[in-house]
Amino acid sequence: MGQVTTITIFKYPSFGAKFWAFLMMQFAHSHLKKVDGLQFYKLWGSGKEGFNPLPDWSTYALLQIWENEDCASHFFETSSLMEKYRSRSKEHWCLYLKNLISRGEWSGSNPFKKSKEIDENNPFVVAITRATIKTKLLYTFWKYVPVSQEQLLTNEGLIYTKGFGEVPIKQMATFSVWKSKAALDSFAYQSRTHVKAIGHTRELKWYKEELFSRFQPYRSIGTWGGKNPLPRLSNGE
Incomplete structure (x- = not known):
């Protein structure tokens, strides 16, 4: 298997754990830059529910792109950094992903390579969109976000x-x-509302840089909200 992407989400319960996770947004870089087989990564903080721009101090994520699945698995099995993340979290959930399509740029390039090994019997889809918003349009953008997403959560x-x-x-x-x-x-x-948001994006040109990607998740490890959200994929099936 060629390139795979992983995204690992962590939930932190206490003030101390949340503060540690916040600090690691800066201090984890020195470790991650040295990981064998890691082609690209991003450390993420999160916003409050409903795509609120105010921070959710309890939830953080690590997006990683790997040369192959063996490199990813070796990291998760042996990394002292990952063990620290897991031991401080209340729960964590990791998805292994194969890229279906990717358009745009992230930090100046498109890091995702389309997978040639898609399982036609696996219906699940993951979508990741990201953008750098133009400073002069920040207020307009965030004012419109709740409206554009109102049909999503239901x-x-x-x-x-x-x-x-x-x-x-x-x-x-x-x-x-x-x-x-x-x-x-x-x-x-x-x-x-979402189609209208796309129209605003084209009309107002909110973004300095943007990327849209879809993936097929094929392994689901851990829990979120007390259960594995994709139990069918818990064994990598």
């Missing part, structure tokens, strides 16, 4: 979603897990 095809960011307010990303491509397409292209 969508029956949605399994999980959360807003993340590399830099608060200015560099944002959305991560969502869906029951099927049809469910995601229905929201993306038929939801009135």
